[in-house]
Amino acid sequence: MIHFYSMMADVDPKSFWNGTNNSPELIAMIAITTILGFIVLGFLMVAPIQLRKYVIAAVTFLSGLFYVAFYLFPVPVGRKPQDVPANIVESVGFWISDTQPVVANFSNIIGGFLLGLGIYSQLHLHIRRITRQQTDWGFSVVLIVSMVAIVICGYGDWIMRQGPKGSELQLQSKWGLLNYGSDLLFDGLLQQMDAAMFSMVAFYILSAAYRAFRARSLEATILLIAALIVVLSLMGALEYVWNGGINNLAQNDANSFIQNFRLTDIAKWLKDTIQTPAIRGIDFGVGIGLLAMGLRLWLSLETTGGNQ
């Protein structure tokens, strides 16, 4: 696959979605798009619910169609930013390539708005808990104070680094209160707590494995034996002793049948012959399931969720 973005150092390719800075065409395009956006928004607000359903289905279909075309339409070969498409197929290929980042930005912008809803949900829940002094309301205070502090320090630090003296902040001696606050809250606390949570996985694996690997049934026993072989094969000293014993039994004959029973070979056989095909089988099923789900969503055939 040839990816033409690597060829664009400084200049974006000429497309429908961009223009020269401050040019009348660009300003006209922004104005027209803004007016169109408000018209669509107004229409959606006054349209009856039944009609909105069809509008949503149409938008979903067109968005899906775009990404189907994006993945399946042939990429223009060896494109450079100043290239004029040679024919209609290339024109479509150029247009799809230029439009994809714009479409991706739509979802980023909508996601940004929705983050506000998420923050509102957190504040609503925890402020109510504090005002009513419900159980563990102290944790809610910690959460809100932390949230406000990290927003103020993080945003302040970011603004300062964007400014004319931003490069000076690489030196810790030039830091102010906000920079220290951001460093403490993000690198000093948040990152460390993330790492602490991750480290707990090791202990949870042990407790889950203890329950899972009890020989309660035939299946559990097979699981236990397979797991034991794989675990033991990763222990260097034990593997050395076991494989050495097998080698002695085979009288150092590399072609002896008994050499198949080296711990590492049994573990490799288990992984290559049992585990990998099983995972591939599951992956096939998941992939086809995802395809079917995507297809139903794209064609608006999926009507479950809140509906009976």
Place this chain on the structure above:
Amino acid sequence: MGQQYLDTGWLGVAVTATIVAFILFNIYRARGGKELFIRRIPGLTAIDEAVGRATEMGKPVVMVPGLGDGTVNAKSLQALNIFSYVSRVAAKFATPIIVCCSNASLFALAQEVIRDVYQQEGVLDRYDMDSVRFISDRQFAFAAGVSGLVLRQQAAAAFLMGEFYAESLIMAETANSVGAIQVASSTETTQTPFFIAACDYVLIGDEFYAASAYLAKQPVLVGSLIGQDWGKAFLGFCVLVGTLVSSVQLLGSTTQEFKEGKMNTIPERIMKKSDTFFSRMLNPDPDPKIEITREKYPADQLPTPAPKETIK
């Protein structure tokens, strides 16, 4: 981004199109009133039992639609489909529910879906808008938040379904420690063993996608499920044929080799895996190194270069 399909890259598209055709044909068939059978899935029959237990204990049912990739995708929507069924059962029995979301888009959607369910059941007054919560979009902050909720609320049932990564076991083991019945499913095969070890019921692989058809029994969903099965059978057949053909081919020798976008004649040698018919079909030439000369736009018609990054 798309491929050139100059060599053999069309195969993936052809297989996808075939499976899509299977799914659409079976949806059409099921819509026509054809009775189609779905086998029993233990994890899904346990939903009523889990909610019933929560009702008896007066404790909440916790639902987690996975971490996801920060957007609303097909996996998180499928999880919401299943949770809408769980919420419907919970709404009937006035069992408290908590839905924990890790991204704001999914949170907004989940609020709408769960609210709709309560409205359809005629018990909108029982709907608590704080029952759907945005926890955090950071992986381990989310895991800590969900685990804390499960511990504080002493959840009686936990449904962990969707896209999970390293946080899966933290949540599953915490729910296990409070004695909650757990029904789980991850679309990530790396996390499925953790759920099998820690949870009571696990939907493995595509059972997760079969769930809505099993629960709702809608013709479209059932037809789609049968189409998926046809697709799996088709892939299984391809794997079998590919294995046999490649195994037979590897016994022989070859005088041809595909290199730099074309087939070259070489002295006879033993066949390698890369020479086999199916290997050639599945591994298209990645870079045919074609140069095309095109007309150029005048320099003054090109957009202004983007400003350089100011952050050092």
